[in-house]
Structure formats: C-alpha cells, structure tokens
Amino acid sequence: MGTRVAEIGAAFGMDTIAWSQNLKPEDARAKGVAYVSRDELFSALRAWMWVSRSGFGVVRGVGQG
Numbered sequence: 001m002g003t004r005v006a007e008i009g010a011a012f013g014m015d016t017i018a019w020s021q022n023l024k025p026e027d028a029r030a031k032g033v034a035y036v037s038r039d040e041l042f043s044a045l046r047a048w049m050w051v052s053r054s055g056f057g058v059v060r061g062v063g064q065g
Helices: 002-011 025-030 038-052
Strands: none
Touching: none
16 A cells, blocks of 8 residues: 555655565665655654644654653
C-alpha cells in the first residue's frame, strides 16, 4: 500500500519519505523515496500534525519511551 501511495504522491510532485522495519534504504531509493529512520518519520509527522492541527492527537505516544 505504501508504495502505491508514494507513486501517487510523486505524480503530484511530492517529496516522499518512508520507513518500515522491512524496508531497506536501497529499496526506498529504487522506488524514488527517501529512506528515513523511525524517529525521523514520526518527528516529521508530529511537526506536520502540529502545524495543521487537523491531526491533533493522532500520533500521541508513538515513538515515545
């Protein structure tokens, strides 16, 4: 599912980041996305949700502890 979403984002000119326990950096590059660590991914999500406020509380507790 993530690969398909990344393809749709790329069609709109979006820069896409990805992380998964099963994703290798070289596989991410082959799909045209930037591989990031789990912490980097959730940091980006928290920052976006804080700015947008539409996602307030959605990622609460993820990546903490």
